[in-house]
Amino acid sequence: MSQVWLITGSSRGLGRALAEGVLAVGHKLVATARNPSQLEDLKQRFGDNVLTATLDVADERSAASAVKSAVDRFGRLDVLVNNAGYGDVGSIEDTSLADFRAQIETNLFGTIIVTKAALPIMREQGFGHIIQFSSVGGRIGPAGRAPYAAAKWGVEGFSEVLAKEVGPLGIKVTIIEPGGFRTDFAGSSTTLREGRPEYEDTVGKMARYQRDYNGRQPGDPAKAAAAVVHVAGLAEPPLRLLLGSDALRGVEQNDAARAKEHAAWRELSVSTDFEPGG
Template sequence: MSQVWLITGTSRGLGRALAEAVLAGGHKLVATARDPSQLDDLRQRYGENVVTVALDVTDEQSAASAVKTAVDRFGRLDVLANNAGYGDVGSIEDTSIADFRAQIETNLFGTIIVTKAALPLMREQGFGHIIQFSSVGGRIGPAGRAPYAAAKWGVEGFSEVLSREVGPLGIKVTIIEPGGFRTDFAGASTSLREGRPEYDDTVGKMARYQRDYNGKQPGDPLKAAAAVIYAASLAAPPLRLLLGSDAVRGVEQNDAARAEAHRQWRDLSVSTDFEPGAGAGSFPWEAK
């Protein structure tokens, strides 16, 4: 069945791959970018099935206009894919507050703003699917990517709450968590700063790895797009969907280490419960 999609950040990367796959599959698309002239080839190839729109995801009026375009052109909105985003590499100490704000504004508040723009329509329709592009960096905090990880961890929490609020209304939510894919995310889209020598073994190592990794990532953007479209076709899609063997491996290892830490510190954690009549000296870390 043909769906109406709205995808943010379709000028390049996974957003572009997803836009192409959506249109090739016979769906309708509102394709957005800061500069919609970068999407002219989509209009030329797919004609009335696509409308291109200028969208700054941090601007509420711009987001509302993009959603309105979907209704005006296609009569409804089935799938919103919040894909727009970027992430630089640099140490926390050397990243300016302005850079923190810029990355968090795009990656987190952009997702919140466009989601909120679509919610009244989907609530009134009684259906819809919101697909949030997070990252493996939304599950694991990599050195050198503090603003990006802070934003993506925020997307994860926001979207989990969203799923609980809108699920009873017929609206589905899926959080996409890609690993490394062969897009320009680690290339022209990213500023890589090795920084001062004190951080060479952490941030510097990450910047060099990211530079060398570009073009060698294990993920295929076309396969990622196909997986996302498949998830959007399901009556009961997953809340979270990892993409890529590196993402699966990294999260499995990280979750196992986290579970072991929970077990190690469990007694201390549960010792903080209130116990009527318990006096001093009842704490498990105190010497017997």
């Protein structure tokens, strides 16, 4: 059955791969970007199945307009994908508060704003699927990516609460956690700052790794898109889905280390309770 999708950040990266994947299997799409002229080729290739729209995810009116355009054109909204985002590399000390706010505004508040724009439509329909692009950085805090990780950890918490609130209303929620994919995310979309020498072994190492990693990531964007399209068709999709062998390996190692730490400090943790009968 054909679905109606709205994808934020459709002009490049995983958003672009997903837009093409959605249209290739016959779904209808509202493809959005800050500059919709970058989406003109989708209209030429897929005709009336695609509507392009301007969307600044940090602007409430822009989000409301994009969601309304989906309903006006296609009659409903089945799948919302909050994909738009970016993440620079730099130390916490050297990252300005303006840069912190900008990354959190796009990556976290953008997700919240567009989600809230879509919720009344999906609630009234009694169905829908909200797919939130987080990151492996939403499960692990990588050196040099504090604003990005703070935002993505926020997306994880927001989306987990969202799933509990809207599940009984027939609305599904899935958090996508990609590892490294061969898009421009690690290239032109990212500013890399190695910073001062005191952070050479942490932030500097991350910045150099990011430069070397670009173009050698294990993840195939087209396969990621196919996985997301598959999940959107499931009656019982997962709340969280890791994408990529590197993401799976990193999170499994991180979760094991976290469980070990919990066990090591268990006695101190439980010592803060009142005594029985207290």
